[in-house]
Amino acid sequence: MGRVTSRRRVLRVVDGVSSARPDTLAVEEPLEIRVNGQSLTVTMRTPGADFDLAAGFLVGEGVVRHSAQIAAIRYCAGATETGENTYNLLDVALAEGVAEPDASVRRNFYTTSSCGLCGKASLDAVRATAFWSVRDDALRLDPAALSRLPDRLRAAQRVFDRTGGLHAAGLFTADGALLCLREDVGRHNAVDKVVGWALRQDRLPLTATVLMVSGRASFELVQKAVMAGIPVLAAVSAPSSLAVDLAEEQGMTLVGFLRGASMNVYTGAHRLGLGAAPELVARG
Template sequence: MAISSVRARTTRLDLSTGTASERADTLAVEEPLQLEVDGEQLTVTMRTPGHDVELALGFLHAEGLLTSADDVVAMRHCTDVGPDGAPTYNLLQIGARPGSRLAGDRVARPFPTTSACGVCGSVSVEDVLSRAPAAPTGTDDVRVRAEVLAALPDALRAAQSTFERTGGLHAAGLFTADGDLLCVREDVGRHNAVDKVVGWALREGRLPLRADVLVVSGRASFELVQKAAMAGVPVLVAVSAPSSLAVSLARGAGMTLLGFVRPPRANVYAGEHRVDVAAGTGVGRPPTSVLT
């Protein structure tokens, strides 16, 4: 059973009075997860236990090693015993479908990762664009109303059950263009949370995510836009700032990227045509001088 939080004893200091008191606190769990494909180690990432199969599927999809859940014929945890004698579930064994890219292309690709880094095999905007599905165009392209965008951060926050206990996890949520929550996942690594959401969508047969909105609880870095682009996500919403490379990738991929989505305002850095802005909403035109 995956444990996402633990209790720990702490000493609380009151810095204004110089007093101290003991109390229990709840901490987010961070443990390594080793991925093995056909008996060979692929990578080790630090993550919050839970939804490990989705995490693995999302990671492999973002790296272009699988396009369908059918490329994986088996997945199972190999249990071990931790220092405290309790079982751990930190090794995930994956069986690749013979003839799939996962079975062949992984050999020459090392993937050292941590809970803070999601860019492993993809090292350039051009590399991602060459593998990401084409952005939707025309009358079937998704549009999101400003009032829906304004409600998304609070909707994501309300669904973060482990964050409520620990205050120490990132989150990613997949929403419809009308603001209905489809899936939310939490993790110590922001890229892990996105991988878990994409892995869920892969298992559900929903990829590419042409009509949905991905919301992340922190900043929009390159690796998050990478993963969203690979999943076909048209709209990425971040509560905090994007990086310059994230904006470049979003523009190149034809995505809509919003940052600082903190009602009543938001910045649109790319793809403003998908934002349905009504008068008086407080969501203005996107900045034109972010990148040139």
């Protein structure tokens, strides 16, 4: 299995005084995902929970929704010149009768850990492929309980403590119990790893749960949460305008800038026992 961290020598400068010291970095390596032997995509990720990553990616793209739809996941021969397996190539064998990914999903190129792998170009596409509706999820949350999640997420980030360079995604129950946490250099990969864990544990759809992420809330993260049946997405930073549009369209609760006792509730305020925000009046 690939390493999660790597040690490097750095020159530390404090108040004009420099000194050499070792530093721990988060590893970033390419992972090629194949389906039934055919290349699907290559993503830059932090090694670890690769099977979850592949499974979660397939959920987000509408390829699978039950663990029985995956027959097997295995590492392929991706050997170096010395014959050592790089563990950067894996193949997902779909169960008999499961349709292979549409040609539009296949991405035979490298993507950075920051840009993600968004295969849906519009809200209509997400609406057409979502397996479960989150609109009618009866989950109700105490805002005070929600405000405790960032600290609980941070406390569970073991690799971040060593590197300071990883995003995290955590799946919580309504009362704040942590079900699953995954870290990665890419926030979208961290979410895929959580969703893939849930698929492989036969937990989909993830009703009555909260997905907490360490960065911003992009359209893609909302999409992945919707595809997994998660009714609440909370982030410590800002959402994008398209993320808010999609969350509102799907009936999801979207919270941003969740820091301490403060938060911005962009959609689905009813799940927190709050009234909807008054509409802004445009000024001419």
